[in-house]
Amino acid sequence: MSKVDLYAAIRRDSRAGLSKRALQHKYGVGFRTVEKAMSSAWPEPRKKLPPRPTRLDPYKGLIDAMLRADLRAPPKQRHTAKRVFDRLVDEHTAAEISYGMVRDYVRVRRDEIRLAAGFGVAKAFVPQSHRPGAEAEVDFGDVTVRLAGETVKCVLFSFRLSYSGKAVHRIFATGGQEAFFEGHVHAFRVLGGVPTGKVRYDNLNSAVAQVLGFNRARVETERWTAFRSHFDLEAFYCRPGIEGAHEKGGVEGQIGYFRRNHLVPVPEVASLAELNEMVDRWDQEDDARRIRSRPRTIGEHFAAEAPLLKPLPMEAFETGRLFSLRVNRYSQIGVRTNHYSVPVRLIGKRVRVMLHASELVVYDQGVEVARHERLMGKAQSRMVLDHYLEVLIRKPGALPGSTALEQAQAAGKFTPVHDAWWAEARRLHGDKEGTRSLIEVLLLGRHIAHEYLVAGLASALRAGAMTSDAVALEARKSADADDGVTALTLSDPRSGLLPARAPGVTSLTARRIARLPPDTRPLPSVAAYDQLLRHPRPHSRTSHEGEMP
The missing domain is CATH 1.10.10 (Arc Repressor Mutant, subunit A)
Structure with a gap:
């Protein structure tokens, strides 16, 4: 029984006529307790004990x-x-x-x-209301992923509508201006429009060139100004430093929530494209979530907000950055401290490079000549073996130690089947001619799909045909049959584990005859020419002495 209940019972029995002594005996309390209960229905508050002394x-x-x-x-x-x-x-x-x-x-x-001392007041937060379709918040956050077997640090872009809490995310290799723009374009496409009011930002370098004092005035970068003008976007810049973080607390908390709930444990993917497909799926699943005590889900709030967004412009905005670069003698171009290969025929020429957040595309006179996934570190290089084949066919001795071959092997483009065929070709034809034959096979990869070329190498190797013509024939047979040859998984193509195929290498003539329809015509005859034998041919006269008649 609580003390309030005890006081109520004592007061009730006192009104019924019990004496104070009887009340003491009934409830097992002292005289003072009965007196206090009779004087007030509320017990006296417990006296606060003095603080206990500590060693501090x-x-x-x-x-x-x-x-x-x-x-x-x-x-x-x-x-x-x-x-x-x-x-x-x-x-x-x-x-x-x-x-x-x-x-x-x-x-x-x-x-x-x-x-x-008067140096501040207690931190207080004022609840805010947001109109549907009017406001949004943008921010970047760091995330760690296992990309192609390597642990790398990427950036998470988040665009969050303030009213519904609907957020769109994208993971990029870097947090540069290209990622900043591409994240916006992706968010606008998913949301179906642009907020009609302000979008809150940090003072990140992709948008702000200079902060003027401690007010809201900013000097924006030219490309960001053009981007905002294209999408009719109104920007609001928070105060610099950690003091301005609360001004866009919604997206700050959203990044933390997304990282804890979708990126734990650390995801393992083969490419950023695969990871962003997962991110899109997670964003859709989050539509069923409720934020705090809201009565409706994020998706239900967004359904009411989406029609109020401004429509997107009809014209596209180029989010990449264009460079004009000269190809060096190693058939490479330098972009942001990293180097990427291009075809050797472009050495010494200027090419145009469109740099995106996750890839770069190289153009020569308006024609695409190379496309690379963007490197994440610094002072790195990415080389494609196909870009060097024209010079390697003249210098086959440079292939074994080339960096392009090493990267092709690491990426799985140069398979164990290639190695086995190359070793056998060198044994039969010598190092120089055997390597040149391999390069001729690699040149076939420009016209034949990779999996069919590997199947052709495996078939030619089993038949002992170490020529590029034999490989081309078997690769085309594999492409026509489309029998699903997966020579990529074979560790030893000479071990007998290769898929069963027709033995030997079929000649082109036999292959053509085998595919012709049956010929039902009678066999040809020369009987019609026998009439020429009825009239003997006259002997020709000799015009010169000594000539044969």
């Missing part, structure tokens, strides 16, 4: 002095709890206290001292 008490004045000195110290040279603890131990031999005691005291006392 002798040093609290010293700690307060340090924290007051921090009010006049530079922000980056103020006491941390660890520094306060170290000073107490070193300067005052406070061996009986622990770091945890000091940390807990400093965490509470620092704000109290600042408020008492």
